[in-house]
Amino acid sequence: MACIGHRDGTASVSCSTCASPGCPECLEQVDNSFYCTNCLLQRLQEAEFEAYEAETTTLVRDSRLEAKRRVRRNWILTAIASVVIVPAVAGVVIEDDSFPSALKFVAGPIAGILAAYVLWAALWGIPAAWRWWKGLFAGTSALIVSSEFGWLLLAVSFFFIPIYFGYLYGVFGGAIYEYRKNLKIAAGLLLPDPA
Ligand SMILES: [Zn+2]
């Protein structure tokens, strides 16, 4: 039989995918199998796609685990800190003599729950603001570090701004947004933001 690569050649092997006859010089050998050019290119594309898919799958699985961990960690930290903070805040209200005593036993627990919420909100808000802040700095750091005033500004604001804005962001709704987003990521319903 004639080789598909050159007319005067004799086919001694064949493509392992489409069975086209060829000589060993015209077909490509990969792992003891021969491939014609078309099938080889297709096989390479498939391999590339499989590698890409495997990478994406790993990325999604990692981010789901990370989101699950975040949700659990923030609840645990809130619960642990609440053991101390909730009675302390409630106690401040209850022991405050300027507060109407008729309202104390309602206001005390409410203040305690609010304190727990603020804590939980800060745990979601501050890391979110920190990620935003770091992203912002990645583009402008060269400008800031080139002057002495920039250094001072950097030192003061670098930690203060994300903590302050993260706290505000968390308390005024951001925490609920971040919490719901992480629940969705953990459930595999949402892809995480590109890092
Ligand atoms: Zn082939």
Ligand SMILES: [Zn+2]
């Ligand atoms: Zn040939």
